[in-house]
Amino acid sequence: MSGLVDGKSAIITGSAQGIGEATALRYAEEGADVVVADVLVEGGEETVAQIEEMGGNAVFVETDVSQAADIQNMITTCIEEFGSIDVLFNNAGIDGPIEPIVEYDEEGFDEVIDVNLKGVWLGLKYGVEAMLEDGGGSIISTSSIGGQVAVPEYSGYGATKAGVSLITKSAALEYATEGIRANAIAPGLVKTPMVENIMQEDEEMAEQFRNMEPMGGLADPEEIANSVLFLGSDLSSRVTGHTLAVEGGFLSQ
Template sequence: MVVQDKVAVITGAASGIGRKTACRYAEHGASVVVADVDAEGGAETVERISDDGGEATFVETDVTDPTEVRTAIETAVDEYGDLDVLFNNAGIEGSLNELAEWDDEAIEPVIDVNLKGVFYGLKYGIEAMLATGGGSIINTSSVGAATGINGRSMYCATKAGVNGLTRTAAVEYAEDDIRVNSVLPGTTDTPMIRRSDQERDTDRLQLNTSDAMEGRGQPRHLADAVLFLGSDLSARVTGVELPVDGGFLAGP
C-alpha cells in the first residue's frame, strides 16, 4: 500500500494508461480524482474503483481549459483534504501525416492538449501543493520526445516540450518538496496505439520502433512506474525522464 491515504488527480483517466493508473492508485490506498473529457469512460473508471472497494470521484475535465483543470485539482482538496500526486496524462496523437502534409488547423489541438494541458496541470497542481506541503507530479511524455516517429511530428514536438516543462518545474520547486518527473511510454497497448496501427497504411508511415524486450508494453507497466514516482519510494527522484519502453531507447 505504497500510496496509502494519499490523494491523487489523474487526467486522461477514462481509458488506457490513465484508467489503469487510477485503479492502481486506488488499490494501494489512495483517493483518486478521475479527470477526463470523456464522461462515460470516466464514470466507468470510478465504477471499477468503487466495485473494488476504492475511493474515487469523477470530474469532467477538458485539459485545454485552465478553469476546468483548476476545478479538478480543487475537487481533490475539497473532497479529500489534500493533493499529494498529480498525473498529467491526458494526450492526443493528432494527425498521421508526414510533416509537409499536415493541415495548419490540425496543429493547435495537439499543442493545446499535450503541451498546454500539462502546463495548466503543473501551474494549478503546484499552486495546491505549495499550500499543502509538497507532493509529486508526473507527466506523460513519450519515447517520441527523444526520437522521431513517422507521421507524428507535432506529437513528438509536444512531448519534447513536456520534458522541458518537467525539468524546469523540478528545479524551480525542489526546495518546496515538490517533485516533478516524466514517464516516456514506448509502444503500449492502448486505444491510441490501436487507432494508430489501423491508420498506418503506407510503408513510409510504418512505426520505426523495435523494443529490446519481447511483446508490447501494457498500461499496467506505466501504472506501476507512475505508482513508484508518486510514492515515498522515490523521495529523492525529481527531474527524471523515465522510459518505460522495453529497452527501445537503449537500442541502436
C-alpha cells in the same frame, strides 16, 4: 496490509481509458483516493465504478486539460472531496495529425499543442500552486519515446512530448526546495485504444509495432502504471526532473 500511497489523494487526467485508467486503478489498489479527470464522461464514470467495486474512493470530474478553468476545478474538487492533493498525473494526450510537415494541418498542430503541452503546463501551474499551500507533492506527466527520438509524420506530437520533459525539469528546479517533485514517464508502445486503433487499421504498421522494442511486443498499461506509482510514492523521494523511459530497451539502441 498498507499500500504504497495509503492516505494520499491523486488526480489522474485521461483516466477514462488506457494508461490513465490503469494508473487510477493501481493507485486505488495501493490506498489512494482518486480524482478521475477526462473529457469522456462515460469512460470516466466507469473507472470510478471499478474503483468503488474494489472498495476504494474516487470521483469523476469532466475536464478538458487545455482549459485553465477545468484544471482549476479538478484541483479544487480533489481538495474538497479528499482534503488534499498529493499526486497529479498529467496524462491526457492525443496523437494529433499523422502527416509529413508539408501536409500537416495547422489547426491539428494547434490542437495537439493545446492538449499535450499546454495541458501539462496548466497542470504544473495550478498543481504546484495548490501543493505549495498543501505541504508538497509529486507531479508526473506523460512524455513518450516520441519526445526523445523523431518519428516521421509525428512532428507535432514529438514536439509536445519533448516539451513535456523540458517543462518537467523547469518545475523540478523551481520547486526543488519546497517539497514538490516533478517527473515524467516516456512509454514506448502500450496496448491502449490510442495504439490499438492504428494497429487495427494497418496490419503492416501493427507488425512493425510488435517488433519495435528489443523486449518484443507492446507494454500492458499496468506496466506504465507501476512506474507512475513509483514516481508518485515516497519510494522515489529523491527523484526529480527525471523522465523515466518504460520502453523495453528501445532507447538503448
